[in-house]
Amino acid sequence: SQQGEEDPQALSIQEGENATMNCSYKTSINNLQWYRQNSGRGLVHLILIRSNEREKHSGRLRVTLDTSKKSSSLLITASRAADTASYFCATGGGGTASKLTFGTGTRLQVTL
Amino acid sequence: SAVISQKPSRDICQRGTSLTIQCQVDSQVTMMFWYRQQPGQSLTLIATANQGSEATYESGFVIDKFPISRPNLTFSTLTVSNMSPEDSSIYLCSVRGTSGRGSDTQYFGPGTRLTVL
Numbered sequence: 001s002q003q004g005e006e007d008p009q010a011l012s013i014q015e016g017e018n019a020t021m022n023c024s025y026k027t028s029i030n031n032l033q034w035y036r037q038n039s040g041r042g043l044v045h046l047i048l049i050r051s052n053e054r055e056k057h058s059g060r061l062r063v064t065l066d067t068s069k070k071s072s073s074l075l076i077t078a079s080r081a082a083d084t085a086s087y088f089c090a091t092g093g094g095g096t097a098s099k100l101t102f103g104t105g106t107r108l109q110v111t112l
Numbered sequence: 113s114a115v116i117s118q119k120p121s122r123d124i125c126q127r128g129t130s131l132t133i134q135c136q137v138d139s140q141v142t143m144m145f146w147y148r149q150q151p152g153q154s155l156t157l158i159a160t161a162n163q164g165s166e167a168t169y170e171s172g173f174v175i176d177k178f179p180i181s182r183p184n185l186t187f188s189t190l191t192v193s194n195m196s197p198e199d200s201s202i203y204l205c206s207v208r209g210t211s212g213r214g215s216d217t218q219y220f221g222p223g224t225r226l227t228v229l
Contacts, residue, residue: 031216040202042222043155045113050216088154092216099145100206100218102155 004089004103012109019076021106023089024069030092032065033100034074037086046074046087079110114139114207116221124227125195132191133224135205140185145206145218146178155204161188195228202226 004025013019023032031050035043049056049065049072056063062075076083089103115138125131135144146158158178159167167180181189192199205221 033218035220040223040225042116042118042204043220045217045219048217090155090218092218099157099160101157105154 004091004101006087006089006103006106008106009104010107010109012111013079015079015081015110015112017079017110019079019083019108019110021074021087021108023072023074023103025072025089025091025103026070027091029067030098032063032072033090033092034061034063034072035088035090037088037105039085043088076108079108081110081112084108084110113217114141114209114219116205116207116219118203118205118221118224120224121222122225122227124229127196127228129195130191130193131195131226132189133203133205133226135188135190135221137186137207141207142185143208144182144188146180146188146190147204147206147220149202149204149223151200158190158203192226195226197228200226200228 004023006023033048034046037043047058047063049063060077065072086105086107088105090100092098092100117136119134144161147155148158149155157170158173159169161167161180161182163182163185177193179191202223202225204223209215209217
């Protein structure tokens with residue numbers, strides 16, 4: 001079953017704009033990871049944020065985590081056409097036995 | 113990070129047949145994971161494969177339908193047996209990072225796109 005839900009389900013923006021995607025989850029987590037998937041291909045790992053962290057940056061990406069609200073957001077600044085993809089959050093409970101549970105995903109379309 | 117390759121990258125199969133998907137990792141890993149992504153959907157974990165032991169299957173997935181092999185620490189196969197059109201999906205192999213805090217990061221292969229006619 002899905003751990004979390006993402007919104008919006010689909011997002012269309014113009015190049016240069018910022019894109020924000022949100023992820024909500026239900027149970028306690030050790031970490032939350034964001035992935036990108038281009039057109040039905042493999043998943044590319046973007047960033048991992050731990051439960052004791054509130055914000056992380058990587059290039060044009062900014063991820064926040066609010067464990068009290070059981071939510072995370074992914075912000076892509078100055079978007080490019082190449083950012084067009086599906087974005088998934090995934091939660092992990094930590095430890096070697098923990099499995100990763102995926103959200104429903106957001107389809108981002110960046111137009112020129 | 114881990115570099116993961118999968119074969120085949122895609123296949124079109126007839127119902128009732130079986131397909132074996134191979135996953136190769138560039139480093140030794142304890143656990144390998146197999147996921148399914150049905151069209152337009154998110155990822156669902158099929159099973160976790162440990163070297164030297166039986167795979168652990170998630171609810172809704174059984175060994176007879178999705179037998180898994182894990183002969184060594186860098187390789188695994190997933191077989192989709194007696195296929196039906198409902199098995200049309202992308203199948204993805206995944207591993208965790210191998211060292212310290214990086215071991216929580218999970219990496220994915222390029223996927224195998226399966227279409228069953």
